[in-house]
Amino acid sequence: MAKFSMAASNLCMAIVALVAVAAAAVVEAATAVEHTFVVSEMKMTHLCNETLVTVVNGQLPGPAIEVTEGDSVSVHVVNKSPHNITIHWHGLKQRLNCWADGVPMVTQCPIRPAHNMTYRLNVTGQEGTLWWHAHVSGLRASLHGAFIIRPRHAYPFPKPHKEIPIVIGEWWSLNLAQLAKNMEDGYYDDSSSATTINGKLGDLYNCSGVVEDGLVLDVEPGKTYMLRLLNAALYSEYYVKIAGHEFTVVGADANYVRPFTTDVLAIGPGETLDALVVASATPGKYYMVAVGGQAPKPDIQIPETRSRATVRYAIGAGNGDEAAPPVVPEMPDQHDFMVSFNFHGNLSSPNRTGSPPVPATADESLFVVLRMGSICRGGRLSCKRSGSKESIIVETMNNVSFQLPAAAAATPLLEELYYDNRGNGTTVGGGLDELYTLPDRPAKPFNYTDRALIPWGPNEAWLEPTEKATVARRFRHGTVVDIVFQNAAMMDTDNHPMHLHGHDMFVLAQGHDNYDAVRDVARYNVVDPPLKNTVLVPRLGWAAVRFVADNPGVWYMHCHYELHVSIGMAAVFVIEDGPTLESALPPPPLDFPKCNQ
Structure with a gap:
């Protein structure tokens, strides 16, 4: 027995040593x-x-x-x-x-x-x-x-031959600093001059007859390419197609998804996608087109946003007539939001080993209505609304539009939280005292998807008055939080890409029209929901998410449409320290920037 124990001991030591070596190698x-x-x-x-x-x-x-x-x-x-x-x-x-x-x-x-x-x-x-x-x-x-x-x-799939970042953006001839001032003043009739793919406008745009450069992707027959797409645009969700090719979607927001095949991608501002493309078409040239979606009338219409790149099979691959124009894909209608709804509904978790489990129940539940409102200029209590110059259009979460606290000129909210938690206070203070708690639900319930509220006018005027505050919600460390985002028809019906900093969210369900707690909870996917940091809330619909508030700090939650966040569709989530040193926020770096110094 003693000899066996010694041998077992030696074996254990050898295994420990091997593990240590392996860990050191990593x-x-x-x-x-x-x-x-x-x-x-x-x-x-x-x-x-x-x-x-x-x-x-x-x-x-x-x-x-x-x-x-x-x-x-x-x-x-x-x-x-x-x-x-x-x-x-x-x-x-x-x-x-x-x-x-x-x-x-x-x-x-x-x-x-x-x-x-x-x-x-x-x-x-x-x-x-x-x-x-x-x-x-x-x-x-x-x-x-x-x-x-x-x-x-x-990778949990065969390694692609090549990886290609695809950045969908916008070209603005308007000065961007002026654009920001316009948005903050409630003026939002500005639109970009062009859509870009990797910074190039593409051949749909020309200047005095000179065509703009476009991105060219050279491919070899039979090879697999991973497109790493991100939507950096300020305003639009984009539909993306490559003529004659299909995508296999394998990732979204740096989380693997159960692979699925589609001929069209839908990607909202802030979202990312990983998609495999096999060069399996007849050798030649094919357009990759990105077209911006927008809500139909009576929403305000902006010029269609579109760009295209060229997928070109390598010369010598039997690619036929070099002078032949690229094949053009048939694109979805820019007003067809079902393309986006169906695409996002196809996302699910691949149930890989090591994937985080879905919490069975929530500790706190919020119902957050996303909509427009207005405030009176100059701090007045009453004014004309519905597009009058006496009022400023704002975006809201549960009828409160986000603004930074008055003390923000001296101390960021995160520093206020850190030093207040330790009883030290800060030199200026006041930031956390000015926080307005994000309500569990809106104070004025209404028919959130009533189409009659879309045009500016008398029907929606009674719902317009809102307020501005430093909107926040505080969570104990480890709290499981459910949020239902309800998209409301109030002067517009855009979808809303809601981005939470510092956390991923399980997307439990999405639906059309008004959320019904009794009916729709039964539809929650708690088996293999996708994990996302940016969740697209459908036009005239809703999305339900669940996340674990286990990362201490002050984290921004906001819509990723630039206009919407600029005029208030945001809140901060204050997450408290955990019970151990390993679950508490460490002090700021020694070289952390100071305000006004």
């Missing part, structure tokens, strides 16, 4: 990735106009960050622009690292002109496509880029 394989982002203004010419544009490293889109799961990332931001800047790492969970989330006056003071800041990020436990962008009103239209996290071991 640690050694992790890399410290560094980037320098120089933010500056430069002149770019499109559509016969020269426009001053704010960019990173002289690029549009900006540089892609490419890492392997488990790496550490440092990004040195050097602000040579005249604007205050922050960078948000869209979809990175930032575990115990809320300081690096990059939301001005929520998590940090902005990086002022002629100042620098280093963001230190970790990418543990995430794989797939995310992105980075400025979290400054309007400027994310030109300050953005891909953030690609590859698996440390292998």
